[in-house]
Amino acid sequence: MLKYTTTRISPKYHQAMVQWQKKNFPELDVLLKYWDKYFGRIPKFELVAKVGELKSDVVETGKYAGQKKIERAGEMSGNMFYTARGIIRAQCSTELGSIQQHRLSLDTAINEQARFDVLRIMAEELRHAYQMFWVLDHDPSWKKPGHGDVAKETMEELLSMDLGTHVLDAFNIEFHSFLDNAVYATLIDLVGKYQLEMQQIFSYAPMARSMPPMLGEEGFHMGSGRRFLKELAVMAARGEGAYSLDDVQRAVNQWYPRGLEMFGNEKGGETAVAFGFKTKTNGQAQSEYAEECRRIVETTNLALMRVYHPNLPMDEARRLIEEIQRTREVKRGVKPEQLLYLPDRKFFRARGPEEVIFQPYDVDGRLLTQHGKPISPDEYVTYLKSVLPEPYVASREFAKYQKRLKEWHEQPHGIYGFGLN
Ligand SMILES: [Fe+2]
Numbered sequence: 049m050l051k052y053t054t055t056r057i058s059p060k061y062h063q064a065m066v067q068w069q070k071k072n073f074p075e076l077d078v079l080l081k082y083w084d085k086y087f088g089r090i091p092k093f094e095l096v097a098k099v100g101e102l103k104s105d106v107v108e109t110g111k112y113a114g115q116k117k118i119e120r121a122g123e124m125s126g127n128m129f130y131t132a133r134g135i136i137r138a139q140c141s142t143e144l145g146s147i148q149q150h151r152l153s154l155d156t157a158i159n160e161q162a163r164f165d166v167l168r169i170m171a172e173e174l175r176h177a178y179q180m181f182w183v184l185d186h187d188p189s190w191k192k193p194g195h196g197d198v199a200k201e202t203m204e205e206l207l208s209m210d211l212g213t214h215v216l217d218a219f220n221i222e223f224h225s226f227l228d229n230a231v232y233a234t235l236i237d238l239v240g241k242y243q244l245e246m247q248q249i250f251s252y253a254p255m256a257r258s259m260p261p262m263l264g265e266e267g268f269h270m271g272s273g274r275r276f277l278k279e280l281a282v283m284a285a286r287g288e289g290a291y292s293l294d295d296v297q298r299a300v301n302q303w304y305p306r307g308l309e310m311f312g313n314e315k316g317g318e319t320a321v322a323f324g325f326k327t328k329t330n331g332q333a334q335s336e337y338a339e340e341c342r343r344i345v346e347t348t349n350l351a352l353m354r355v356y357h358p359n360l361p362m363d364e365a366r367r368l369i370e371e372i373q374r375t376r377e378v379k380r381g382v383k384p385e386q387l388l389y390l391p392d393r394k395f396f397r398a399r400g401p402e403e404v405i406f407q408p409y410d411v412d413g414r415l416l417t418q419h420g421k422p423i424s425p426d427e428y429v430t431y432l433k434s435v436l437p438e439p440y441v442a443s444r445e446f447a448k449y450q451k452r453l454k455e456w457h458e459q460p461h462g463i464y465g466f467g468l469n
């Protein structure tokens with residue numbers, strides 16, 4: 049059983065968090081009112097910090113390995129102090145952003161249970177934000193001579209963030225329908241799991257203690273996402289519900305690249321490992337994530353296969369899926385577009401290694417060319433519109449992407465320099 053104690057943050061920030069909730073998540077009241085009906089066996093949600101146990105009293109990785117974990121932020125030297133603060137700030141921003149996102153399409157949930165599942169996810173994300181506030185608020189040494197009150201500045205900035213100003217791109221994208229709630233809980237919350245798992249060893253002890261209870265709650269988010277995704281895909285395959293399989297595929301294409309980018313540049317991440325904040329570099333963690341996403345898509349495809357060929361044994365279904373995906377041909381009456389695909393890691397990237405970002409890669413990872421040259425940014429945008437959800441390509445975030453894409457190619461390292469080191 050997971051062991052932890054509960055605590056609250058100072059009344060000033062507790063109140064600020066409650067105010068934030070009233071403005072951004074008023075539906076919490078409905079969730080609490082009907083909690084027992086939907087989640088009877090689970091203790092009722094409470095806005096508290098949960099302080100778990102350390103797996104180890106000493107730093108496990110990096111240059112301080114073997115030394116005692118740090119209890120007070122002020123004991124961290126400049127770069128380490130600000131790197132820790134950056135991770136806490138980004139983590140908290142993702143929690144708050146996801147509530148603002150989920151809320152936008154809450155009313156399109158496919159049924160009441162699904163709506164309450166999303167409400168519970170939102171409530172738990174609120175608690176996660178509260179947890180990050182606890183990390184900053186309970187330790188007075190975040191106020192450091194010569195550096196100002198870093199905790200106060202960070203918490204106030206976080207409370208004022210909205211869709212568009214969150215730290216990571218994935219948390220600025222607006223949801224347009226329940227398909228977003230579903231695919232996001234599947235692919236984006238999964239990145240959260242990787243981060244939290246790695247951060248269980250965090251050398252600044254209060255952060256490490258925060259991870260196990262958060263991780264437990266994330267299990268529900270990912271589980272819900274996968275359940276929704278499977279349900280929506282199967283409904284689409286049967287011609288039921290509001291979404292086609294192409295809609296589902298486009299949503300996957302939209303979210304997966306942003307999930308990959310949440311790990312940070314896949315060629316970096318050594319600093320966080322050196323400071324004992326994480327166990328893996330960005331690239332290692334991202335590869336494992338990509339593999340897990342591949343398995344999720346495969347599981348969903350197996351569910352689809354049961355619609356097309358209900359009596360096909362599992363191993364045969366698996367082989368058939370693999371064959372259709374590889375050849376892109378109709379096999380046993382199943383068309384390639386009747387399955388789902390995980391895009392290549394190079395597709396639609398805006399952050400990461402230079403040779404990948406803003407390059408016109410298609411969903412299969414092929415560089416799109418014309419007359420032997422990569423296609424222009426405008427042509428790439430036209431391509432993207434053919435594989436991404438319509439409401440998304442009409443959104444502010446996609447406009448931002450297009451602007452950055454153009455700017456990138458106006459620089460000397462532009463597209464036609466591609467491949468020349
Ligand atoms: Fe969370």
Ligand SMILES: [Fe+2]
Pocket residue numbers: 173237240266269
């Ligand atoms: Fe989550």
